[in-house]
Amino acid sequence: MAAFRAIRAGRVPLKFAYAGSAAHTHDAYASSADYLSMLASAHHEADALISAGVLTVGALAVAEIGPGNGGRSRAFLERLGSRGWPCQRYLALDFSETLLGMACARLTRFAGDRMSVDSHVWDIECDTSCEVERWRAGTEPVVGCLLGHTLGNVEQPVGVLVNIRDALRVGDVLLLSVALVTRHTATADAVLAPYRSPAFREAALQPLLAAGLAGTDLDFSLSWHDDVVVGEAVLRRPARLDDGELAAGHRIRCFQSRRFRPHDVIVAVEEAGWQVRAVAYAPGDAHLVVTAARR
Structure with a gap:
């Protein structure tokens, strides 16, 4: 399954955050002021x-x-x-x-x-x-x-x-x-502020949760570099995924959003x-x- 392969590879394309059960999470998040801003x-x-x-x-x-x-x-x-x-x-x-x-x-x-x-x-x-x-x-x-x-x-x-x-x-x-990218969004704090909400975290992690990973086993962090917002999940402990095991510390980029010049x-x-x-x-x-x- 494509989502499993992407999780194992550590790079989940954002399109999976809108598919299947994740679509309902996105539907809720899309009504938030942070999203619309x-x-x-x-x-x-x-x-x-x-x-x-x-x-x-x-x-x-x-x-x-x-x-x-x-x-x-x-x-x-x-x-x-x-x-x-x-x-x-x-x-x-x-x-x-x-x-x-x-x-x-x-x-x-x-x-x-x-x-x-x-x-x-x-x-x-x-x-x-x-x-x-x-x-x-x-x-x-x-x-x-x-x-x-x-x-x-x-x-x-x-x-x-x-x-x-x-x-x-x-x-x-x-x-x-x-x-x-503008003078008002030139700092990491300004860019990342709209993403620092429980609703966004849930939406970003939804493809991983739908694949069977537990939210309590995942740390989630945001970063801003080279004009790209990146959301990354890290496994706190080993986890089973489909027919294999992921090691503790496995990193999964599950969100990416580029700003343009x-x-x-x-x-x-x-x-x-x-x-x-x-x-x-x-x-x-x-x-x-x-x-x-x-x-």
């Missing part, structure tokens, strides 16, 4: 898309990668509609089938018969996908969204952006938002084959929203 507002993301001047049709087709529990997605779509750009067709894409179910249930209740809601499982860190092409209606352009700092949580950001590019057509649009975001987007059309800073300059076109 680390993301650009959904209204700002929608306004940045409209201001970029790339939209050409009145009723949008939106394919969102990593919609989480659907709460911020609803706010994003509401804002677009209130400004005259309603979404007519919506596709949710995620590694976690459980989270997809939560998101689509929320968005279906919100949309009624005004918007169709579909979903497909896609691991953007693994390869590209043909699901957007299958879902697409004719020649309509698609707005592909990677919002809420999802890009900062993957292992290889450029590779992910290439996979998304290959899933879309020339003429489609990418809307991307990320958290930045603005120039690095632009370079990554362009290296992945996108043409940057607009950039917009959120109030306080803590987040950057990039709109790009597939070359």
